Amino acid sequence: MRKRTAGFVIAFTMVLASSAFAAEARFRLLAPSEDAFLSGKEVLLIARVEGFHEAKMVEIFDNGKTIGFAPLKKGVLSYRFELPAGRHELILAAPDIKRQSLKVFMGKQEGYRYHIERDTDSCKTCHPDVARNIYKLSxxxxxxxxxxxxxxxxxxxxxxxxxxxxxxxxxxxxxxxxxxxxxxxxxxxxxxxxxxxxxxxxxxxxxxxxxxxxxxxxxxxxxxxxx
Ligand code: HEC
Ligand code: HEC
Ligand code: HEC
Ligand code: HEC
Ligand code: HEC
Structure with a gap:
């Protein structure tokens, strides 16, 4: 009897442990980088979700207020939006995914440069199947x-x-x-x-x-x- 209980306790603990170790889905930011100084008004936010989730939409907060909902297509977020000059703390929030914060500064000083145009068309040069939300390289x-x-x-x-x-x-x-x-x-x-x-x-x-x-x-x- 004692043995059985011990076995049960061990099995139960293993189940708990494995769910605790199951990786939480999280955003991996691809652009811009943390603390980026951006010139102009426009931000092109690119992120990919790693790990299991079923989210289809990401809520974007700016300094605590919702500013938009960006579609998450096959786990990729590619969202272009305008921000006024100044300091912004953006938060990306979606069910099942760890919240991601990103600080950016909008102004004249350019501390981060995009290598690519800030529009979705430009993705095609390197990701020919972008229309199907596939980001494999050509x-x-x-x-x-x-x-x-x-x-x-x-x-x-x-x-x-x-x-x-x-x-x-x-x-x-x-x-x-x-x-x-x-x-x-x-x-x-x-x-x-x-x-x-x-x-x-x-x-x-x-x-x-x-x-x-x-x-x-x-x-x-x-x-x-x-x-
Ligand atoms: C992504 C990893 C990576 C980075 C970053 C990297 N290297 Fe290398 N490097 C390698 C590999 C792999 C080799 C070839 C294997 C070897 O000979 O050690 C190599 C070889 C070398 C060699 C020749 C070694 C030999 O014995 O012939 C030199 C010199 C060198 N790297 C310098 C640099 C310099 C300078 C930088 C930064 C500008 C740099 N590497 C960045 C991976 C890297
Ligand atoms: C002033 C010139 C000079 C600078 C600066 C320099 N190297 Fe070298 N490095 C050399 C020369 C010359 C060799 C050829 C072999 C030797 O003399 O050790 C060499 C060899 C190497 C090798 C291959 C052989 C070895 O020693 O393992 C690697 C890898 C390497 N350097 C990486 C670097 C990295 C990384 C840096 C910067 C942290 C750097 N080097 C800075 C001149 C330089
Ligand atoms: C569709 C054309 C295009 C493709 C494809 C492209 N680039 Fe560029 N690249 C540019 C343009 C335009 C600039 C200048 C942008 C700027 O300075 O703001 C540039 C600038 C650069 C620079 C800085 C050059 C400098 O002198 O300051 C590097 C490094 C670079 N690209 C690397 C790459 C790498 C690596 C790849 C492949 C993964 C790549 N590029 C693919 C158009 C391209
Ligand atoms: C080991 C690191 C390393 C790798 C790998 C590397 N680069 Fe670079 N690249 C540099 C560095 C460092 C500079 C800045 C060079 C300088 O200051 O002279 C540079 C500069 C450049 C530039 C602009 C100046 C120039 O030399 O024309 C271009 C374009 C470029 N890289 C393209 C590429 C492409 C394309 C690849 C892949 C095939 C590549 N690089 C792989 C380190 C790397
Ligand atoms: C100049 C070529 C180039 C352009 C233009 C480009 N990318 Fe990429 N992208 C790459 C490369 C190279 C990688 C692979 C990076 C690596 O493996 O380290 C990549 C990786 C990605 C990934 C990660 C894919 C994965 O499976 O991990 C996403 C998402 C992505 N890009 C989105 C975009 C979006 C959105 C655009 C347009 C707004 C875009 N890219 C434009 C070159 C480009």
Whole structure:
């Protein structure tokens, strides 16, 4: 009898534990970034929901007041709206999904630039099936980008991620607050994958220097991607 109770308690605890561990659905913001300074009046908000939910609509609050309802199509929110100048705390709220807040500042100072036009038509360039709410890319990233940019993989020694055709480990395709739409600035970008700041030689000999002063982030004619 005692044994049975223990078994039941264990089974019950496991059920509780598994439901507690079931990931809560949450928004992943794709544009703009937190604390973005936006010029002009318009915001293009792009977010994707990760995890299970059945929401079809997202309520958008601005400084505590509802300003609109944006459709959530196949888990993606792409919503364009105007905001007056000033500071705004936006909240995205939908059933089953963790609330997401996002602070933006509207004004003259441009601290975040969109890489793409702030309209839905522009999505098509890279997401040809956007009309069906499918955001698969039309090709591997490097081919996508060469529609409008020169190829960056032309040097003999091609940097790992570029050789794999991928640009988004370093560039945000939708927009960024950093120059060149980079996901991080200076050596932080490189230290996402490398640990050269920890190597004594790199620190002693090249103190305070930016990695790309010596290394080309894309490709180069020299070994170690040196300029
Ligand atoms: C210049 C090309 C480009 C344009 C234009 C573009 N995107 Fe993207 N988008 C990408 C790339 C590249 C990725 C993949 C990012 C990654 O995997 O790191 C992506 C990923 C996404 C994702 C996530 C998809 C997923 O399954 O995780 C969504 C949602 C999205 N884009 C929405 C949009 C919307 C909405 C627009 C138009 C307003 C747009 N994109 C315009 C390049 C673009
Ligand atoms: C439809 C055309 C188009 C496509 C496709 C495109 N871009 Fe761009 N890109 C632009 C335009 C236009 C600018 C200039 C925008 C600006 O400076 O505000 C730009 C600017 C950039 C810059 C900054 C360049 C500079 O000198 O400041 C980078 C980096 C960049 N894009 C990377 C990419 C990557 C990576 C991809 C592929 C995922 C891509 N782009 C795809 C049109 C495009
Ligand atoms: C390892 C990080 C990294 C990867 C991966 C990467 N880039 Fe870059 N990219 C940079 C950095 C850093 C700069 C700024 C370069 C500078 O200041 O000289 C830059 C600049 C650029 C520019 C603008 C200046 C120029 O060199 O023309 C374009 C366009 C660009 N990248 C496109 C791409 C494309 C397309 C891909 C994918 C095929 C890609 N990048 C992959 C780090 C990267
Ligand atoms: C997304 C991960 C990633 C990022 C970010 C990244 N790298 Fe790399 N890097 C790689 C991979 C993968 C290789 C190829 C494997 C290797 O040789 O270690 C590589 C190779 C290198 C090499 C050549 C190593 C050798 O032994 O030949 C240098 C130099 C380098 N990276 C510098 C940089 C610099 C500078 C930056 C920042 C602009 C940077 N990397 C950002 C992934 C990355
Ligand atoms: C002053 C120039 C200079 C700067 C700045 C520099 N490097 Fe290097 N790096 C080199 C040279 C030269 C080599 C060739 C091998 C060597 O001498 O260690 C090298 C080699 C490398 C290698 C491959 C071999 C190794 O040591 O593991 C990687 C990866 C690398 N650097 C990443 C980085 C990163 C990340 C940064 C920024 C934190 C950076 N480098 C800053 C000059 C530089």
């Amino acid at each position: 090709s591997i990233q490097s081919d996508l980008c060469t529609q409008c940019h020169d190829a960056v993989n032309t040097g003999e020694f091609i940097h790992g991620p570029v050789a794999a055709g991928s640009c988004t480990p370093c560039h945000d395709p939708h927009g960024s607050r950093n120059d060149y739409f980079l996901v991080a600035n200076g050596k932080d970008l490189c230290l996402n994958c490398h640990s050269q700041n920890l190597s004594k030689e790199h620190i002693d000999n090249r103190r305070n220097a930016y990695c790309i002063k010596c290394h080309d982030p894309h490709s180069s004619a020299k070994n170690y991607h040196l300029h």
